[in-house]
Amino acid sequence: MTKLYFIRHGKTQWNLEGRYQGARGDSPLLKDSYLEIDALAHYLSPITFQHMYVSPVRRARVTGNTLQHDMDELQGYPIPLTIASRLREFNLGKMEGMKFTDVQKRYPQEFDDFRNHPDHYDPSTIQGESFPQLIQRMTPTIKRITDIYRNPTDNILIVSHGAALNALVNTLLGTDLHDLRKRGGLSNTSTTILETNDVGRTFSLIKWNDTSYIKRQPDATDMI
Template identity: 55%
Template sequence: MTKVYLIRHGKTEWNLESRYQGAHGDSPLLPQSYQEIKLLAAYLRPVHFAHAYASPLKRARVTAEQLIEHLDQPVRLTIDSRLMEFNLGQMEGMHFADVAKKWPEELKNFRHHPDQYNEQATGSESFAQVIDRVGSAIKEFCRLNPASNILVVSHGAALNATINALVGTPLAHLKDRGGLSNTSTTILETTDAEHFTLEQWNETSYLHKTKVDPTDTI
């Protein structure tokens, strides 16, 4: 059994400001995120990891580097461009409210009806494209590390779509489980690097948050 621990990067300035931060936006992690990464490391410390993989975007790469530093075990890190966030085209860097005014139908479908999302309207990637590139990477990592635990540090929208697709969720229902929070842990299991089951979704209890902040989750 291979277990894939999928981590969404720590919270950034643009996350806090409710701005779209896709493949071309990359604002810094918030100071509090470094402490939250330490809490994540304490939660994961009992697990032995064979390898770690991260998106090259700074917010994910730094999250991975900080996480490994605090795990107290040697874990090799590979940067893989297939783990980058959704290319959001013209929505990159825009406030959510401004996107809602300019492309109300596209935003509604991006958030709630992926099967109806028209990526051409904003010049973004399609859900199918993101699922194909991120999914192919995860399957390859599992083939390279059979019967092991592996870490994957990536991004909210890309992980959400891909994780749900890997467990067989139809495109129309990709968003039914809700979003992924910053510094969250989701776990997939596989025995053949092709078929996956969901063991854990969006775990954040180790962050000890006392109130829900909507800017934490996408």
Template identity: 55%
Template structure:
């Protein structure tokens, strides 16, 4: 059985400020995020990992490097372009409150009704496009793995939610049914048939984080 541990990157300055980062905005990790990544590593340390795959964006690469260091394990890190965050076009860099005023229908669909989301006006990426590229990346990763491998995947909140729910065969309209994922959280999936189907072990596990979570931690 191949096990995937899907990690959302550590919290960034723009996460704290309530700004959309998307595929091009890439603010630094907060100093406190390094503590949270260490807590994540302490939780995961009993597991032997075989490989880590990361989005190319700086916030995920920095999370990946820090996590590997804190785990104290020797495994390869591979950058996978297709694991990057949603391209949110004109919304990137804007505060959530600004977007809600300027593009109310678009942001409502993005957060609550994925099947109705049309990013044409903001020159962004659709859920279908994100799901296609991320699930293809997972398919490639799983097919390259050994049957009992434990694999870390470091990516982004919105893209991960869409990707994971698609892997679980969730209809697009229900992609948001389990909520979002939190910075430095882990969601665990298994497959015993090289990715033909997946089983959800745990969604958005944050029990190991010592801080009190806030609304800016989860998307």
């Protein structure tokens, strides 16, 4: 069974400040995030990975490159890494860079629907990307990966973003659009594992939002 390990990027300054980042907004990883990526590398080091696919957005690229470096030191070989543009975060338009509290005041409907009602979320006012648009964008990359890596022992790392991964993973599991948020959010530097035994036609969930390797207790600013 091919296993896909979905990693959310390390915690950033804007995560800490409660700001939307999105596909175009960005901020640096916190100093402690590098320690948490190293802890993730130790957690993953017993596993042989065939490839790593990484979002082009800087916070994800830095997470992926750091993870690749740390695992190279632990395992003695570099995991091949590909930047995959379709793995970028939601385009959140006018909300990017804004604090959650300010978005809630200025765009209350969009704020609530994005978090709680994906099937009602209409991003036209904020000039953003809808859930169906994001799913249509990201899914072909997963299908391509599972078409390439068909061996039962293949393990693939995918480094991306909290909201995007939440929508993508739940869709791969067959979850309806209105229920995409039912499993809760994904924490920074978390690991979610899916497996497929039919070349990506169906998936089963092995782990959701695992942060057991991180010493501190994740708080509300880690989750999206």
